[in-house]
Structures are given as C-alpha cells and as structure tokens.
Amino acid sequence: MDTLEELIGASAWAAGLSAAQLARVRADMVARQFPAGAHVCRRGEPAESWLGVIDGLLKLSSDSPDGRTVTFAGVPAGAWFGEGSLLKAEARRYDVIALRESRVALMPRATFAWLLDASIAFNRFLLVQLNERLGQFIGLVEHRLLTPEGRIARSLATLFNAQLYPGVGPSFRLSQEEIGYLSGVSRQRANQALRVLEQAGLLRLEYGGVTVMDVEGLRRYEG
DNA sequence: TCATTAAATTGTT
DNA sequence: AACAATTTAATGA
Structure with a gap:
C-alpha cells in the first residue's frame, strides 16, 4: 500500500461507515514515516492514537528486566493495532519498532472514541480483532517451550x-x-x-x- | 538490451 | 559475529 487513503479503503471497519463518518476519519488521521529500527511507540508512553500500518512491517515487543527482548507480534501492512491501550486509557504496554522502513497511520483517541459511540460496524470489527489477539496471546505462553x-x-x-x-x-x-x-x-x-x-x-x-x-x-x- | 556495480539476502562456519 | 556466495536493483552505455 502507498497511501493512507488506500489503507482506509482496504480496512473492513471503514466499509461499514457512512460517507460523513468516513470524511471525518479521513480528516482526522495523519500518516508518519519511520526508518528501519525506529520506535513508533514506546512502552510506558500514554496511548494517544489507534495505529494502522500503511506499508512496511512493525513488531510489538518488550524488553524484560534481564535484557531479553520478547516479541509479541509482527504487524504487517494493512493491520490495525493499539486498541487495547486506548480502550483501557492506559500507557502503552509494549514497544513498537519498525523492522523495515514503514509508514504508519494514526487515528487520534478522540476520533477512535467517537467511532466507538457512532458505529456498530466499528464495534464489531474491534470485537473480532480483540478475540483474535486473545488467541495469539494464549499461543504465546507456550512459545518459549x-x-x-x-x-x-x-x-x-x-x-x-x-x-x-x-x-x-x-x-x-x-x-x-x-x-x-x-x-x-x-x-x-x-x-x-x-x-x-x-x-x-x-x-x-x-x-x-x-x-x-x-x-x-x-x-x-x-x- | 546488455554489462557493470552496489546493496541486500542467504548460506555457512 | 564474521565471511563468502548468490540474487536483485540501479545505472549507464
């Protein structure tokens, strides 16, 4: 994918929005570019936006006290993440690092909260998303074995x-x-x-x- | 289109 | 971690 517009067009949650809702989403979102190795978000930072990957590849990881890096998930182009921290209004629980040069779309927390109130389709999307992630994290427990x-x-x-x-x-x-x-x-x-x-x-x-x-x-x- | 070169990736120790 | 071999991409004749 090349543009923010393309990412939105390819996203299942956007298909269920009205034209007016889409217009606000487009107006509120911004895209940012990150070089390989750069931090997109840092653990402990307040979560101010919902994130989508326009292009590239990110990893969600955390450095344990003894210096080891644990990777929770890879996030490819077309994916959205970070809803957990937004929903709970908590700090980011992991680092987000660009594995290669990547472009990331940011939806402000206010827009995210507004969609949550305004669109059932958006809620449905998040429900599926959270459920899939739960499955991922259960699998993660035995990863080290x-x-x-x-x-x-x-x-x-x-x-x-x-x-x-x-x-x-x-x-x-x-x-x-x-x-x-x-x-x-x-x-x-x-x-x-x-x-x-x-x-x-x-x-x-x-x-x-x-x-x-x-x-x-x-x-x-x-x- | 072809040859040359640099950069990225793979295969191996 | 280091090194050699291989593949791709970019460049210019």
Whole structure:
C-alpha cells in the first residue's frame, strides 16, 4: 500500500461507515514515516492514537528486566493495532519498532472514541480483532517451550492470520532476518529451521520472501 | 538490451 | 559475529 487513503479503503471497519463518518476519519488521521529500527511507540508512553500500518512491517515487543527482548507480534501492512491501550486509557504496554522502513497511520483517541459511540460496524470489527489477539496471546505462553522450528512455524502462522492481517497473501516479502526477529531466534537458526519447514512441505523459500503452503500445518507444527 | 556495480539476502562456519 | 556466495536493483552505455 502507498497511501493512507488506500489503507482506509482496504480496512473492513471503514466499509461499514457512512460517507460523513468516513470524511471525518479521513480528516482526522495523519500518516508518519519511520526508518528501519525506529520506535513508533514506546512502552510506558500514554496511548494517544489507534495505529494502522500503511506499508512496511512493525513488531510489538518488550524488553524484560534481564535484557531479553520478547516479541509479541509482527504487524504487517494493512493491520490495525493499539486498541487495547486506548480502550483501557492506559500507557502503552509494549514497544513498537519498525523492522523495515514503514509508514504508519494514526487515528487520534478522540476520533477512535467517537467511532466507538457512532458505529456498530466499528464495534464489531474491534470485537473480532480483540478475540483474535486473545488467541495469539494464549499461543504465546507456550512459545518459549517450542523448538526453533516450532517458534518460527507459530510466528508465521500468526502473521498469516487472515482476520487480523487481511493484507498478507500466501506469499509475503519477509527476509530471514526479519523472521528471526519475529520468532525470537537468530538469523542463522531461522535459516536452518526454515529449510526444515520447507522440507516438510509447509512453505516455500524464495529470495527475500516466503510462500506459505499450509497455514494450518504451521499452526499445528510441533518440532 | 546488455554489462557493470552496489546493496541486500542467504548460506555457512 | 564474521565471511563468502548468490540474487536483485540501479545505472549507464
């Protein structure tokens, strides 16, 4: 995607809005560009907006006290996130970092709150979104118990969640280094594990990307 | 269109 | 972490 307008057009929640509602949403939102490695949000910051990814790839992560980085989720283009902190009026619970150069759309909290009151379609969208995320986080609990193959399979399966990330097709531009960041393994180990998964017929590796052949297989993979 | 070069990514230790 | 090999993208003749 190239523009804020395109992102809105591709978003399920926008389809249910009236022309007038859409007009206000468009007027209130802004887009910002972040270079690779930059913080989009910092943990502990007050959450002032709902975020959508126009282009690029973000990760939601947190640094534990002992210095280890735990990644909760990768967020590809077309996805929206951050509703949890807005709904509870609390500080951001995680860091948001651009894994590659990315463009992000920001909806001010006031607009978000207004949509919540004004649109049933918007509420429905958030309900599904929150439910899908709950599923993701339940899966996260056992993430550390899995082999590197299992972790990567799990991370990819969540990234190819059609409900949360409608912009992600079967083949996706994603380097092995990025897969490593999302899965919590080194690039070297990611490279090794990815080829095991390819041998198992679950995905196909290409230069600079992957094609997922069997999402369910990845989700169920136990290594 | 082809050749050259730089940058990105992968494969391996 | 470092290094070599491979692929892609960009450039200019």
